Amino acid sequence: MKIGIFFGGPSREREISFAGGRTVYDNLDKALFQPVPVFVDSRGNFILLDWHYIYKGTIRDFYPPVSALPASEHKLQVYLESLGELTTEEQDRIISEVGRRILPHELAGLMDFAFLALHGPGGEDGAIQGLLEWYGIPYSGSGILPSAFGIDKIAQKNLLKALHRPTPDFRIITAEEWDEANPVATLDYLVRELGLPLVFKAPRQGSSIGVSILREASVEKFQAAIERSLFRKTLSREEWQGLSGRERLAWVQQLTDIREGIGLPVVLDEETTIIYHPDNLIDTLNMKFEAAEQVRLTNVDGEARVLVESCVAGREFSCIVVEDPQGNPLALPPTEIVKGEEMFDYRSKYLPGLSRKVTPIDLPEADIQRIREACEEMFRTFGFQVYARLDGFFSPLKSEEAENQIFLNDPNTTSGMLPASFFFHQAAEIGLNPSQFLTYLIRTSLAARRRGGMHPVRLGQLLKQLDEAVASRQHEERQRTKVAVIMGGYSSERHISVESGRNIYEKLSSSVKYEPVPIFLTGSAQEHKLYVLPINVMLKDNADDIREKIEHAEAGHSLHPVLERIRRDADAITSTYAGQPTAQPRRISFEELAEMADEVFIALHGRPGEDGALQKELEQYGLPYNGSGVESSSVTINKFETNRRLREAGLRVAxxxxxxxxxxxxxxxxxxxxxxxxxxxxxxxxxxxxxxxxxxxxxxxxxxxxxxxxxxxxxxxxxxxxxxxxxxxxxxxxxxxxxxxxxxxLIERDGAKHFLEITGGLLTHWGADGKLVIEVFEASEALATGEVLSLEEKFLAGEGQNITPARYAPEPAERQRISDEVKQELRRVAEVLHIEGYARIDAFVRVRETGAVEVLIIEVNSLPGMTPATCIFHQTALNGYTPYDFIDRILEFGKERNAKRELAKN
CATH class of the missing domain: 3.30.1490.20 (ATP-grasp fold, A domain)
Structure with a gap:
């Protein structure tokens, strides 16, 4: 069955949608489905995307392409809307560099089913659902009416009030009312009516965008909260002129961030001139403040109303509700959000380690069941279909006789679909891995569309075919290569390691060649402890949550009674779609690891993993592994020794x-x-x-x-x-x-004509003569928002800014000449350090006025990050390797090297 995956879109959540679409693309069961990637740009164009762009870290890394960008003093990455008004022909030229435009009437010929990974306006509001209905294409999730209702927070509040369901008191402020209002009087009124703290929401946005909390009666903070929800920003001359040139650039970068700022394009005050590009905004502000005391910036696609609520004190949770095979709502185990900050904002939702997810929420069984029943009731009341994510608060009452109140708010008809999101996290608690859960949702969506009257005969046939394919897949016997994927560790990069390990697991699990086994490593440098992870534990939010679950199991704690109940309720789903029942984490020895796995993929970063210690243990048991050998790894982990050896070989280092x-x-x-x-x-x-x-x-x-x-x-x-x-x-x-x-x-420009930070990947294989061949990829140009590149910018979806290939020069021939010299230097680094398998090398590049190229090596990573967003996948795609192909090559090299090692012993 051909599955069109719709991702990207015009909303402020487009980066999470893009990353979620990639997750769906990778996790669809390849024996049942053929993915068709449909990227939706910010103007609503449908693009049949070339596969290698799916693995870019952010949308701005490839779209609009570099060739379409206007000359820019600050070289900031921008979205398509920052190019201003474009003709259809101009848009077609841009689209043709990344794929081909699909006209709506072509969709039905390209797909049997549409999987919607779009978020917010244009994705969850019924618009795309209506288009697909028009062309008779079945799609995932809720239909037109529940989607339109699910995006409208004000309509939801009004219905909950009318039904006498518990919901925080609220007031609405329109943009017109705010423009005429006295801020002091308005704040006094809201505090009197709703009390403090106050919650401000943009009523038609998703995912905590445009949301803030006011905890004190500060008029200044009140005005900022209102502006945040209206996507406005008022700036004074004093504030602007108090910033240095670099600080002004950083201010504009933050302002135009679609997730945390107001985004572009904007208008100033009451003017009609639209400002599209960050450079133009800086120039306009410089000019305006020659005379004006303050200016107000308003996003042209901002909100017209603000929803103001009284703040609920209580335990925050999120619950995925799915339809069971009979079409009845089934609430999965609700997850408590344990926050490190006061508000569960966009970053806390999507960056591992910033908040903790506890599943099920730590409450008495009866209270958890009440939460589930309330979520199922809301699912029915709002007419949701297939699945939804319902957020809420469990609020304790002062009276001991009264039941604690459950406040449900902000239902989402499309959940975030990152590997460890609530969506997959809670499904794993009933034993479904991401691939199996997606199969179930496609089947359930087909049934929902058929119930709604869409082509009952044709969809009946599709359902029958899918059911037969799923049944036969359950009975297939396959001899697949077992790969132990080791993730976690105890370094500061342990959360990134889990992201890498999960990504490797998912790429291998949807293949016909490999059967991955997730292994978590913890302990210390003195003792490495290995644990086999069940899928529900592997999909916990971060490494610390996984370790906590392991400790919980080792302490002898039995399965939570609520989980037992939900697994019984979900038996009709799991008996058909899950390969094996869920279990507890189990500790194993290296000897047991060698018995259960044919080879190992080390997804660890830093120590342990990149230092050779783990490799040494694996070699004792004859297990093939990825990456460099013991000696090379022990050198590259030591940055001082790496620098010393490279300098002795004549390479440039700091x-x-x-x-x-x-x-x-x-x-x-x-x-x-x-x-x-x-x-x-x-x-x-x-x-x-x-x-x-x-x-x-x-x-x-x-x-x-x-x-x-x-x-x-x-x-x-x-x-x-x-x-x-x-x-x-x-x-x-x-x-x-x-x-x-x-x-x-500090490595600096030093008068060079061009200066940039790059990261370059490489892959090795054995030549026909048995000698090592090093394939160096086109390097990526890394753009840091701060003083140095952060972990998030390097590895997490939507965070980093990478341009592949690096922009060494505007002329193609000159760019390639410089690139070839850089690649030759990176190859020399690999040769000097005896790198094997694959690696990532970070460096700075200076290009002098004479054309001379200087490559200054920063560091070498023998086990580079393998998260879905890491730029090494952008680089391998240019050489024709899909992420799976790249991983397969790495594993094959490890097996061949092991065979050579065993042959040499004998």
Missing amino acids: EHRLATRLEWDADPEGFYRSLETQFHYPFIAKPSDDGCSSAVKKIKNRAELEAFTRLIFRSQEDLMPAEATTLHLGFKEEFPQKDVFLVET
């Missing part, structure tokens, strides 16, 4: 030295002065033996140097607040404890 705790303990002042004498501020400080981007900091003064030193040499686990503040550590940013760190000169 000036560097080690800074030890012994020196600091003996004479702190002498320690600081020694570093300041050798390295002028600013310079780079980072761990000498950890993975990429972990605690890499640009040190600009003595205070920051002292803070960095005290943090990295600290004896306690917790961070010191003052030092963390001095270094501007991000929310939940981790900082390792070490006895030594590396100090390097």
Whole structure:
């Protein structure tokens, strides 16, 4: 069955939609379905996307393509709407570089079914559902009416009030009312009517966009909250002129971020001139503030109303409800959202480690059941179909006799579909992996569309064919290669490692060749502990949640009674679609690992994983593995030793030295002065033996140097607040404890005509003569929003900005000449360090006026991140490798190397 996957779209959630569409594309059961990627751009064009663009980190990495971008002083990445008004012919030229335009009447000929991974307006509001209905194409999720209702928070509130269901009190403020209002009087009225805190929402947006909480009666903060929900921003001349040039650029970047800012295009004050591009916005503000005291920016697609609610105090949860095979709602185990910040905002929802998800919510069984029943009732009341995500609060009442109240709000007819989202997370609790859950939802959606009267005969035939295919698949016997995917660890990169491991698992599990087995590694450098993970534990939010579940199982805790009940209720689903029942995590030895797996994929980053220790243990049991061998890994994990060897081989690296705790303990002042004498501020400080981007900091003064030193040499686990503040550590940013760190000169432009940071991947294979051949890919240009590239920017969907291939020069021939020189330098790095399998090398590139190319190596990663968004997949796609092909090549190389090793022994 051909499945059209619709993703992207015009909404502010387009990046999450893009990443979710990729998840669906990868996880569809290839024995049952053929995916057809339909990318929807921000103007609503349908594009049959070339497959390799699916694996870009963000939409802006490929669309609009570099060739379509106007000349830009600041070279910021932008969305299509920032190109201004385009003719159909101009749009067609842009579209042709990434795929081909699909006209609506062509859709029915390309697909049997549409899987909607779109979010927000244009995706969840009934618009796309209506179009598909018109052309008779069955689609996933709710129909037109429940979708239109599900996007409208005000309509939902009115219905809940009319039905006397518990919902926070609310008021509506229109944009016109706000323009005429007295802010002080309006705030007094709202506080009097609703109390504090107040919650402000953009009523037709999804996913916590345009949402804020006001906890004090501050008129200034009140105005900011209203503006956030209307997607406006008022700026004074004093504020703007108080910013440096770099700070103005950062301010505009944040303002135009579609997730956390107001986005583009905008209008100023009451003017009709539309500003599309960030560069134009900066120029316009500079000009305006020559005379104006303040300006107001308004997004042209902002909101016309603000929903203001009283704030509910209580336990926040989210619950996926699906239809069972009989069409009745079945609530999966509700998940409690344990927040590190006051509001479960966009970043907290989608970045692993920023919030914790506890499933089921930690409440008495009777209360959990009440939450489930309330969610099922709302599902019926709102007429939802197939599935929905319902969010709410469990609010304790002061009276001991009264039942605690359950407030349901903001239902979503399309949930986020990242690998560890609530969508897959809760389905895993009944034993369905992502591939199986998607199959069930497609089947349920077909049945829902048929019930609604869409082509009953044709959809009846599709249902019968799918049921027969699923039944025969359940009885297939396949001999597949068993691959143990080791993820987790105990370093500051453990959450990224889990993301990598899950991605490898999902790519392999939908293939016909491999059967992946998820293995979690924890423990310490002295003892590596291995655990086989059931699917529900593998899909927990992050590494710490997985470790907690393992500890829970080891303590002898039995399955939660609510989970037992839900699994019984879901038996009709799981008996047909799940391959095996869920189980508890189980500890295994390396000997047992060798008995259960044919080979190993190490998805760990930093220590352990990239240091050779784990490789040494695997070699003892004859297990093939990915990446470099023991000796090479032990060198590349050590940044100081890597730099030393590369410099001795004539390659360019930064000036560097080690800074030890012994020196600091003996004479702190002498320690600081020694570093300041050798390295002028600013310079780079980072761990000498950890993975990429972990605690890499640009040190600009003595205070920051002292803070960095005290943090990295600290004896306690917790961070010191003052030092963390001095270094501007991000929310939940981790900082390792070490006895030594590396100090390097800051690599700068140094007068070069062109200067950029790149990351380049490579793959090795054996030549016909038995010698190692190194295939170096086109490098990606990495754009950091801060002083250094963060973990999130490197690996998480929608966060990083990468351009592949790197923009070394505007002329194609010159760009290729420079690229070839860069690739030759990266190949030399691999040869000097004896890298095998695959790797990622980070570097800076300077291009002089003379055309001379200088490549300065930053670091080498022998086990690069393999998250869905990492740029190594962008690079391999240019050489014709799908992510699965790339992973398959890596595994095959490991097997061949192991065979050579065994042959040499004999």
